Amino acid sequence: MTSLPDDWFTDEEFWIATYPFMFPDTAFAAAAEDAAKVMALSGCAGGALLDLGCGPGRFVVPFAQAGFAVTGVDRTPFLLDKARAYAAAQQVSAEFVQEGMRAFVRPGAFDIAINLFTTFGYFADPKDNAKVLDNVFASLKPGGVFVLDTMGKEVLARVFAPTGAQTLDNGDALFQRRAVTRDWSLSESAWTLVQGERARTFHVRHWLYSGQEMRRMMLDAGFTRVDLYGNLDGEPYDVEARRLVAVARKR
The missing domain is CATH 2.20.25 (N-terminal domain of TfIIb)
Structure with missing residues (x-):
């Protein structure tokens, strides 16, 4: 595989060019159902929500429609413009912040944080990926929950x-x-x-994590309990798993 720069994800042309493939209308149509599954899995039905790596806002809108105070964070101007336009078209209010995951932290501000659609593990230095988890932990209120969805090694x-x-x-x-x-x-x-x-x-390029590797990273960040699932429906993380969904809780 050809060598690539550590910051490949900062190339805005990549997101512009591949947008129709990564974010088809069907993905937006499915977001409301997925948001409901996240609420059921996390046990969080309202409050302040952080969508870290929010992209074009496909999860921002259904959570805002469900009554959450949503903050969407992404480093890509093109995707944030899409998110703002989508929220406006759906007549929902949300805060959008242009900032990278390594930098964004808002201590004790959120009841729930989400990171969906394999938007974790992009940084070349593994310590930077761990820093993201540290930031999420710090940004959650006591009793807060973090839901991360990615492609696990086993899957x-x-x-x-x-x-x-x-x-x-x-x-x-x-x-x-x-x-x-x-x-x-x-x-x-x-x-x-x-x-x-x-x-x-x-x-x-992105780093791959097994279920146990992800659990260990989250525990090292300070979370006291990490449950693993094979999809947003809450099915087991086993040989039939389609995704790695980690639900981490802060005491």
């Missing part, structure tokens, strides 16, 4: 495919070449977007 080992492709109705196509590197520590992939006669390739 990826079962479903891994070295290549993939998506095509939009307009003919645009996205091709992916994937690899697992550093002794099952990293997921690295090349995303090639073909639009007519133009082709562009972006390189994506």
Whole structure:
């Protein structure tokens, strides 16, 4: 796999170019149901909510509609503009903050924090990923809860495919070449977007975590209890798991 910069996720052109593939209308349509599942899984039905890595706001809106005071944080201006427009179109109020996960912390401000759709583990230095968990822990009120959704190592080992492709109705196509590197520590992939006669390739990388590795990191950050699930429905994290969902609680 070609070497890529540590800060690949800061390339705004990547998010602009791949947006139609990553955030189709169906993803927004499913968000309300997923938000309800997060509420059931966390036991939190209201209060102040932090959506860390909120992207275009697809979870901001249903949580705001459910009565939460939502703060959406993302470092990408393009995605935050999308989030603001979506919230305005749905006539909901939310706070949006342009800041990276390593930097954002608001001590004791939130009842619940969420980090969904594999937006964790992007930083090259593992200590920076641990710093994100420290920040979330500090930002939660006593009794607060953090729900993180990602692709666990155990799940990826079962479903891994070295290549993939998506095509939009307009003919645009996205091709992916994937690899697992550093002794099952990293997921690295090349995303090639073909639009007519133009082709562009972006390189994506994020750290992989097993369920127990994620639990240990969260406990090290100060959380006193971490429950693992195989999806947002709360099914077990076992050989049938489709995702790694960690629910961490602060005393």
